[in-house]
Amino acid sequence: MDRLTGKTALVTGSSRGIGRATAVRLAREGALVAVHYATNDDAARETVALIEKEGGRAFPVRAELGVPGDVHELFFGLEQGLKERTGDTALDIVVNNAAVTGADGISPEDVTPEQLDRYFAVNARAPYLIIQRALRNMPDGGRVINISSALTRTAVPEQVAYSMTKGAIEQISLHLAKHLAPRGITVNSVAPGITDNGGPVFDIPEAVEQMAQVSAFKRVGDAGDVADVVTFLATDEARWITGSFIDASGGTLLG
Numbered sequence: 001m002d003r004l005t006g007k008t009a010l011v012t013g014s015s016r017g018i019g020r021a022t023a024v025r026l027a028r029e030g031a032l033v034a035v036h037y038a039t040n041d042d043a044a045r046e047t048v049a050l051i052e053k054e055g056g057r058a059f060p061v062r063a064e065l066g067v068p069g070d071v072h073e074l075f076f077g078l079e080q081g082l083k084e085r086t087g088d089t090a091l092d093i094v095v096n097n098a099a100v101t102g103a104d105g106i107s108p109e110d111v112t113p114e115q116l117d118r119y120f121a122v123n124a125r126a127p128y129l130i131i132q133r134a135l136r137n138m139p140d141g142g143r144v145i146n147i148s149s150a151l152t153r154t155a156v157p158e159q160v161a162y163s164m165t166k167g168a169i170e171q172i173s174l175h176l177a178k179h180l181a182p183r184g185i186t187v188n189s190v191a192p193g194i195t196d197n198g199g200p201v202f203d204i205p206e207a208v209e210q211m212a213q214v215s216a217f218k219r220v221g222d223a224g225d226v227a228d229v230v231t232f233l234a235t236d237e238a239r240w241i242t243g244s245f246i247d248a249s250g251g252t253l254l255g
């Protein structure tokens with residue numbers, strides 16, 4: 001369990017859900033992890049505490065994404081945290097996980113320009129600008145992992161606005177994979193299906209039973225199911241995979 005010893009990682013939105021599980025696993029492999037979040041200080045501190053309890057290293061970084069100055073604020077805290085712990089600001093791994101998810105969806109007729117702007121600002125614009133900024137810190141051989149969604153491959157009309165942004169993040173992976181290959185940096189998309197992120201709906205057995213039916217395995221995903229895939233992509237073992245769409249939906253797309 002030391003495939004990432006000496007590496008540093010940023011996981012956006014790792015105060016809870018898939019991001020938290022990813023931060024915990026990257027740290028288990030030896031990475032120093034920046035636990036990014038927007039508002040929930042306690043939840044971010046809990047992720048850091050979980051990591052430290054296992055003997056890992058992590059620190060919290062707060063920055064609301066999708067607002068002016070977001071990437072600047074993120075990298076200000078990130079570089080400070082890295083410098084204090086490693087003496088420099090090298091960043092080996094970026095996981096673009098934070099997103100506005102809109103669990104209930106919006107009827108296509110009712111999507112407003114403001115909602116579209118918000119989805120794009122957090123889910124597509126911010127990840128792009130985070131990668132662009134991170135490239136200044138990223139050594140050759142770095143890793144970028146963008147969290148997409150199975151909704152880019154299956155039609156759910158009430159999720160059209162959200163899914164448009166996930167289509168955008170997959171395009172970032174495709175084009176930047178080619179651009180960054182000369183530096184040995186890989187860029188991939190990971191697409192979860194319905195995954196228990198600790199939200200209230202996952203406490204309702206009937207709802208969980210219904211959601212489970214969409215996966216070929218007839219269960220909802222655990223955050224760890226997705227986090228393990230992300231962690232693999234971060235290791236040297238995944239050096240030959242770039243520009244890929246990785247279906248981590250438990251067979252949801254098999255129909």
Ligand code: NDP
Nearest residue numbers: 013014015017018037038039040064065098099194195197
């Ligand atoms: P959660 O809703 O559980 O957590 C979201 C995280 O993102 C939190 O850490 C939250 O911080 C942070 N965040 C949200 N908005 C912002 C913002 N504007 N600025 C900064 N941080 C923000 O997410 P999930 O674990 O459910 O999802 C993780 C990823 O997986 C997302 O990209 C999502 O689209 C994708 N996905 C999830 C699926 C699922 O079923 N769970 C299915 C398919 C894809 P804070 O705690 O401070 O609010």
